[in-house]
Structures are given as C-alpha cells and as structure tokens.
Amino acid sequence: MNHELDPAGGTLPHENFRCGLVALAGRPNVGKSTLLNALIGFRLSITSPRPQTTRHRILGISTSEAGQIMYVDTPGLHRGAKRAMNRSLNRAARSAISDVDLVVQVIEAGRWTDEDEALYAALVEQPTPRLLAINKVDLSKDKSAMLPFVAGLAAEHSYDEIHYLSALKRKGLKELERAILQRLPVRPPVFGEDEITDRSERFLAAEMVREQLMLRLDQELPYATTVEIEQFSDRPDGIAEIHAVIWVERDGQKAIVIGNGGAQLKAIGSNARRHMERMFERKVFLKLWVKVREGWVDDENMLKKFGYTD
Known part of the structure; x- marks a missing residue:
C-alpha cells in the first residue's frame, strides 16, 4: 500500500x-x-x-x-x-x-x-x-x-x-x-487494516447458532427463537468454551428444537461449532440449552436483554 x-x-x-x-x-x-x-x-x-x-x-x-x-x-x-x-x-x-x-x-x-x-x-x-x-x-x-x-x-x-x-x-x-x-469524505481510517468488524466473538457465536435455527427449522418457528450466550471463555488448553441458551416462546417449540432424542439440537450445535472454529481459528466446545420464555418477542425488556436495540 x-x-x-x-x-x-x-x-x-x-x-x-x-x-x-x-x-x-x-x-x-x-x-x-x-x-x-x-x-x-x-x-x-x-x-x-x-x-x-x-x-x-x-x-x-x-x-x-x-x-x-x-x-x-x-x-x-x-x-x-x-x-x-x-x-x-x-x-x-x-x-x-x-x-x-x-x-x-x-x-x-x-x-x-x-x-x-x-x-x-x-x-x-x-x-x-x-x-x-x-x-x-x-x-x-x-x-x-x-x-x-x-x-x-x-x-x-x-x-x-x-x-x-x-x-x-x-x-x-x-x-x-x-x-x-x-462519495466518501477524505479522512484517515477508523479501524486497523486487518480488522473486519467491531462485533465481539460472543455476538458472532450467538449469530452462528441462530443461523442454524433459520436453516434447519420449518416455517415460522425460527422467528420465535433467539440465542443468548451465557458463557464465553478461553480455557487453559486453548479451547473456547461457549454456553448458549436458545429461547423459544412455547413448550411445543422447545420439543421441536430439541428433536427426537435430541437429534435436532445436536445437529444445530455441531454445524454452529464448525462455523465458529473456522471464524475464531481455534477449537470450540459448545453447549446448548433450550428454554421457554412466553411472549419474549413482545416483551421490550427481554428484547433489550437479548440485544435488540436501536
């Protein structure tokens, strides 16, 4: 350059x-x-x-x-x-x-x-x-x-x-x-030459789990789900340990996300983990839970908690 x-x-x-x-x-x-x-x-x-x-x-x-x-x-x-x-x-x-x-x-x-x-x-x-x-x-x-x-x-x-x-x-x-x-103004860069986003790995991990929900679940169910990262830490062995909660609105939705014998949840976690490892350039241990919070999509306080802000 x-x-x-x-x-x-x-x-x-x-x-x-x-x-x-x-x-x-x-x-x-x-x-x-x-x-x-x-x-x-x-x-x-x-x-x-x-x-x-x-x-x-x-x-x-x-x-x-x-x-x-x-x-x-x-x-x-x-x-x-x-x-x-x-x-x-x-x-x-x-x-x-x-x-x-x-x-x-x-x-x-x-x-x-x-x-x-x-x-x-x-x-x-x-x-x-x-x-x-x-x-x-x-x-x-x-x-x-x-x-x-x-x-x-x-x-x-x-x-x-x-x-x-x-x-x-x-x-x-x-x-x-x-x-x-x-059409952009003449001014110095805001970010370093190698930076690609201002978003944290924690945010990106939640998005990668949610992407799998969008891809794997039928019809309207993905819109009733969101993902919250409860823990993101690097272990002494270099592995990123991530605990994530998939929130849904009803018990019936929870059963669908988990799937027969836990198969659906396992596939969601496995695919999301592979994407994380490519993006974060290290091994990832991902643990998923599915929890119910009725009406979270219409709850302003819950939306703020999950990061849906202006």
Whole structure:
C-alpha cells in the first residue's frame, strides 16, 4: 500500500484516503447480507433463504489503498410490523440510514414492491447520497425486461448511480465499490487494516447458532427463537468454551428444537461449532440449552436483554 511511515513505526494513509459509513438497506430477503460478505471478502453476516434473517446492525470493514469502507448491514425494513421485535428491527433500520455517509438501496432484479417504495421515501428525507444496487441479476430470466424496468425506476426515483449486481457470484462489486469511494469524505481510517468488524466473538457465536435455527427449522418457528450466550471463555488448553441458551416462546417449540432424542439440537450445535472454529481459528466446545420464555418477542425488556436495540 502507498503509505508513509508514522513516528510510531506504523503507517499513515495517503492524503486522498477516504473513509466512511455506508448503509446497505433494503426490504427483507434482497441479499444485503450476502452482498456485505462479498464486499468484505469474509463470511461475517449470517445468511439464509428466509426473510428477516438479519436482526442486528452489523459492521463489516473493507480497507484498501484507496480507502476504508465501513458497511452497515441493516435489518430489512418491512411493513406490517405488529410484534415488538419487528418494530424494533424497523427502528434499527431507520436509525442506520440516518447515521451514515452514503446509502446503497438494494433491490431484487425485476421487482419493486411497496416496501422498496417505503424505504425510498425514508431515504429522500435524508441529505445522504444514495446508490441503487439491483441484485440477483443472474436470476433474471427475461433480460430484455430489465431495461424498461430500470428506465421506469429512474424516471420516478432519484439516485446518484444505478448498479447491476450478483452478490452471490461476486459480479459488479468493483464498480459499486468505486462509486462508493468517490462519495466518501477524505479522512484517515477508523479501524486497523486487518480488522473486519467491531462485533465481539460472543455476538458472532450467538449469530452462528441462530443461523442454524433459520436453516434447519420449518416455517415460522425460527422467528420465535433467539440465542443468548451465557458463557464465553478461553480455557487453559486453548479451547473456547461457549454456553448458549436458545429461547423459544412455547413448550411445543422447545420439543421441536430439541428433536427426537435430541437429534435436532445436536445437529444445530455441531454445524454452529464448525462455523465458529473456522471464524475464531481455534477449537470450540459448545453447549446448548433450550428454554421457554412466553411472549419474549413482545416483551421490550427481554428484547433489550437479548440485544435488540436501536
């Protein structure tokens, strides 16, 4: 990297180095988390085919010679938020787009919904530059329909630039990154060159267990679950010992999570542990419990306890 040595023996970025916060915003299930992971080159944010997999704002950091982009993966902004947790997710999403240097609105190729429109209405209330990222273009069967679709969007909505992406196949990312950097302020980096997030291993461990719940449980059950880390410690033998509680709302849900003879819970723990060991780069001993807390999804105090804050 084209850096000068500083007096402490480290490096200082060049005078045109850019740094800023960029929100990846969009309705649920448009691929924001997959895009974040692709942009930082690391599987940080959990993903699943289900909408509303992301429940927390997650910071992913990409540092290059040109600058440092701090991406904020936000919960999907959605309508019909009747439960307290859903309202909390919407507040977190709206807070994120008001607190950044640039917003990338992510949509699905060929689709513009009422939720996309509602997010756009929130964006135009901010003075922040905004880009439109049309994701999943590789899945669009009728390529000829894309031009009139985009032309219609551009006629009624104002974006600084429009980009076509396939986050899953890592196509269109360099052009998007270039457009982002051009619009960030000139200032020194906030994080070290090798840092990829500000989230703790404790938080990431809970997310990896929750990812397995999203992937393995049927229909609505994953939305009635959350994960709390009760213990995270490094043993003298170098193994990370993690105790986690999976909270559900009803006894029947507890039985489903545990499974016949404990098989489901064992599979959830085994898969989560393997992901943890890859991310944390050490052996992990993971112990899971399933507990019932009726109505936790509508309990503001429990939501705060589990980290669902604005």
